[in-house]
Amino acid sequence: MPFSTNAQQSWISGTITDSKSHKPVSNVNILSSSGIGSISDQNGYYKFTIPSNKKFILTFSHQSYRKKISDTLFVLSEKELLLNVSLVEESKKLPEVEVHDTRKIPDNVREQAGVTKVDPKIIKTLPSVFGDFSKVITTLPGVATRDELATTYSVRGGNFDENLVYVNGIDIYRPFLTRSSQQEGLSFVNPDLVSDIEFSAGGFQAKYGDKMSSVLSIEYKKPRKFAGSVSAGLLGGTAHVEGVSKNKKNSYLIGIRQKSAEDILGTQETKGEYKPSFTDIQTFVNFNLSSDTVFTENKKTDYIRSSDLGLLGAYSRNRYHVIPTTQETSFGTLMRVFRLFVAFDGQEVDQFDTWQGGLIFTRRASRDFSYTLTASGMYSGESETYDIEGGYRLCDVSTSLGNDEFNKCVFERGIGTFFNHARNFLNAQVYSLDYKGFYSSNRNKWVYGIRSSFENINDEISEWTFVDSADYVQFHDYVNTNLTLTSKRYSGFIQDSYQFDSLKLLTIGIRSSFWDANQDITLSPRLQFSWKPLWFRKDSTQRDVVFRTAIGFYHQPPFYRELRDRNGVINNNVKSQTSVHFLLGTDSNFKMWGRPFKLFTEAYYKYMYNIIPYDVDNIRIRYFANNKAKAYAAGFDFRINGEFVKGVDSWFSLGLLRTEENLEGDYDLNATLDVNTGDTLVVTRQEKGYIPRPTDQLFTASVFFQDYFPRNRTIKMYLNFIFATGVPFGPPNSMKWRSSFTSKPYWRADIGFSKLLIFNEKRTFHSRHLESLWAGLEVLNLLQAANTGSYIWIEDIYGTQFAVPNRLTNRLVNVRVIVKF
CATH class of the missing domain: 2.60.40.1120 (Carboxypeptidase-like, regulatory domain)
Incomplete structure (x- = not known):
């Protein structure tokens, strides 16, 4: 204090x-x-x-x-x-233009290193393929994605499994078997139900869990009145309703979403009959069990002693059915072009059913002390089945403009067939009990907690790939096994935020965990410090600048995926990965052109050891199931947001990153040959040293920009632009050429236009029940960027391997309507 x-x-x-x-x-x-x-x-x-x-x-x-x-x-x-x-609650009608003043972000958020506050209203207007919540996160500094269909993201060189996601303090899990973004359903977070969003890209406090990269903390609403919305578009629809009981003590939220992906998947180079269906329904109900006003001796209100019980429930039903027919992909350089033709037979049918939820009991026992007790659970039933046969032809394409054969196949380089088979079934259950206490005394704010969880996973795997190419036959990735993993985890933490004065805040904490599957114990001390200097301008006004630094250990105990190697064998000796974070940043509020702006900068370095190496294929992470690597990640993040156009908020983000790893036992054999006979004279072993990690992206940039017609502010434009340099990749199952190549950059622009009709007291638009009507037109992938999601490796008659790109979606026009009541 x-x-x-x-x-x-x-x-x-x-x-x-x-x-x-x-x-x-x-x-x-x-x-x-x-x-x-x-x-x-x-x-x-x-x-x-x-x-x-x-x-x-x-x-x-x-x-x-x-x-x-x-x-x-x-x-x-x-x-x-x-x-x-x-x-007194502010009675706000829907304004013509939503003003997002960055100065209103609470100081306790600004004082946390790496934390960004996100306005949930932005989610509904951000132009993206499915209007998914995760697309807002990917516009923040330090966050990267390379697939507009995916809900996954990587943060500062980490992978998709290194991110914590909480909704009202409950851990959220994503499906286990998904290997491509086409299979993914909606992200868990329903934008219609959100009231508060905080995101930390690193250096987060000890009260958060055991992951190495980031924390996304979501709070669902506690409504004060009846309201709702319905939205519909060519790519899906949503509906939600919220309200309170007559005595204002209990509140409820219910939301449902449907994602229709047929049109967008049909723009890909792989043609066929796509029949995806993604649906989820969520509810959050809060009951005020008791509420007593406690008075002081002078009969003035001191505090409210209360008990609340919250119920969060969610069910997602994801179905992916595709019957592929043909694929035609051209690739190469301007002067040398290749073309792959594939004819398919067969189909893929995937099913993912996930139940998640919990009970949250909150008790404010006194003015200084409160606690929460949370019981939560997750059940996921997943199946991935496919039998797909393909015959392919690879040829050289003529690039001579004056030739009659221009843009036609002139030389057949390879021909072959393949057959992909899978019958994979997984059931996962996770149940947790969590206690957290909060105590304030003078300058100290204590938070502490303990947690226990039970996990049971049953995995039945049967998959293989058959390839007949260049006069030889190969079987790849043959796995046939049944696996079961049952275990218990325990963790606890304590942290204290000490306010030296109004300018300096120190938060220090420690957390520990134990997993009985590998008997691994972790200890993670973490520290944050913020300082707001007394700097003044020439006009004697104080500069609003906060300096923040953080250092801490972040242990990530392995989950089921990290334990299973590519042969379907569980390694229970895998220990926790460890990342040591060093952060230094600034958060500055200022005025430019007489309008509010915020500037965020942060430099970071992460040293990692006991790392489990992995490769990424589309969104599938294939772990090596050992702790035989050490790594580092270093970079700089920058973000400026504010009213570039008066009255509406926009932002620009960029990030610089370098992340590499050094695998134990990773080496090349170099032979010295006799110049006369060609015989091998000596073979030397050369360690590879540090090589780029699969998430190494040197540069990322994103823009979210809003504008409106000067004479009619209800007509607006939204632009969402992302650019990211390529990531390392290599041939499958090849340690020699692992991370030897770099994919092409990913870039994409989505633009939207909208008109807002407000049903207000002036009765400009008359309606007894409707609050507003929002109609939007979106052009997705405006510039038709041919982005690559993954690669198919094809070998020609000369033994040369070609990386054929699996390209993502093309341009599509979408129409959306949102009605609020």
């Missing part, structure tokens, strides 16, 4: 509540006219020091409530003034 340099000091404290519900209001900014301030905690409580014997005024502000200014106050030396405040 703030600290006064005077020998004598005083204090002011109190609880901030909602004027109607009397529930505590967190993240309220309290600012004294003397320049000292604080922010209310999750219990609505605040306390800080103030100069003694001086008059001052307090301002209470929150983005969802009306600003409140106190009367002139005065506190004697060494005394504490109790000032409880009730705030």
